[in-house]
Amino acid sequence: MTKIGKLYGVGVGPGDPELLTMKAMRILREAHRVVAPVSSDSAEGRAESIVRRAIPDVTIERVLISMSPQPVQGRDSAPTGGTSADQGGGTDGYHSKDSGYERAARAITTWLEAGEDVAFVTLGDPHIYSTFTSIAAAVIRMLPVVEIETVEGIMAFQSLAARTSTTVCDAEESLTLVTAIRDTSALERHLTDGTTAIVVYKGGSRLPEIASLLRDTGRSKGAVAGELIGLAGERVTSLDNDEELPSSYLSTVLIPSRSMTKTVEAGEGPA
Ligand SMILES: C[S@@+](CC[C@H](N)C(=O)[O-])C[C@H]1O[C@@H](n2cnc3c(N)ncnc32)[C@H](O)[C@@H]1O
Structure with missing residues (x-):
């Protein structure tokens, strides 16, 4: 039986690639797959751009998370300023259930089930208003045995x-x-x-x-x-x-x- 891969949530800091920690660099180099959230398939994400500048030879898989604000029950107005996936707008409560997290989590789960260690990169720290929190929750629902580790990032x-x-x-x-x-x-x-x-x-x-x-x-x-x-x-x-x-x-x-x-x-x- 294939061993299930490990999911890492890696904080990459706010922007300066020099603020990536050594631990983040090691995990990004060792992971089988580095995944970055993007709000458009054709545009580089912020977290992705930080990793590319820090480790130019790394291959980055984009997962599309469409986060156009969608009012949920009981709310009739969308926030101004909007959010986009790579900006980590995961916890605003404005997104429909399948706004992209489930789709992204399904893709990540498939890689984990194939035995790949997956490193999901996120701006700043993965525990503070981060897309990673929602992605990890969705992955756990799909694959309860998954092992998750996070790497703190500078905010x-x-x-x-x-x-x-x-x-x-x-x-x-x-x-x-x-x-x-x-x-x-x-x-x-x-x-x-x-x-x-x-x-x-x-x-x-x-x-x-x-x-x-x-x-x-x-x-x-x-x-x-x-x-x-x-x-x-x-x-x-x-x-x-x-x-x-x-x-x-x-x-x-x-x-x-x-x-x-x-x-x-x-x-x-x-x-
Ligand atoms: C969804 S939160 C992501 C927070 C991130 N996980 C962290 O630990 O900093 C997005 C907010 O973080 C702040 N932020 C993140 N990166 C930033 C940057 N490079 N410059 C200015 N503000 C930033 C802004 O207030 C932005 O609205």
Whole structure:
């Protein structure tokens, strides 16, 4: 009987191929099949492009995951900004049951059943708003005995902090990650707590609204937005002035805690 292959979820970081870990590189080289989600058969995916730049000789299989927003029961409006498969928009709850995950999982299951180790690449980290989570769940339904291993990846907000020398947290401060794909309510809930730094994901289409919220609540000092970090077209913008703001879905906002803001205001620079 053929031994079932192992499924790896490999985080490839936000964009810069140098941020692929050594472990990710090893698994991508050793796997029988490297698989990348794409939203169109003819277009290279983001995660795929990172792997190609890091390991040019690797063969990458594209799995098409059509993720055009489809309202599900009880929701009548689609999110602005949309998501695409390789951007890892897997957990927005806007996708019909067979929006591509099942199809992709079926293909992966066939390879696993043939004894192949399959490495599925995903932007950033595979456990944070990643297509991989949904794919793995579908594969488990089809092949409950499958063994799964994930490889952590560097996240966009870490790169944004590095680009802007922003200290994200210090001492007893906390860090909150929210999304703004539907609205800014989660962000608003946390803005009043000055001891928490806040990262906003999936808020690219709402940056003007987010910038004005930050100004109104006194949290705009030191706040930055990064678009396409590590990828072609990267742009890093301060949210404390009237700069033209990014609008790509692949945008991340980083809002330092109030104590860090004071450091910025005092011109001391991040600790
Ligand atoms: C579906 S989530 C994927 C998150 C990913 N798994 C991670 O760990 O960072 C997509 C969101 O991640 C953020 N993101 C991921 N890569 C990015 C990049 N290169 N530049 C800016 N934001 C990015 C954006 O907020 C985007 O809307």
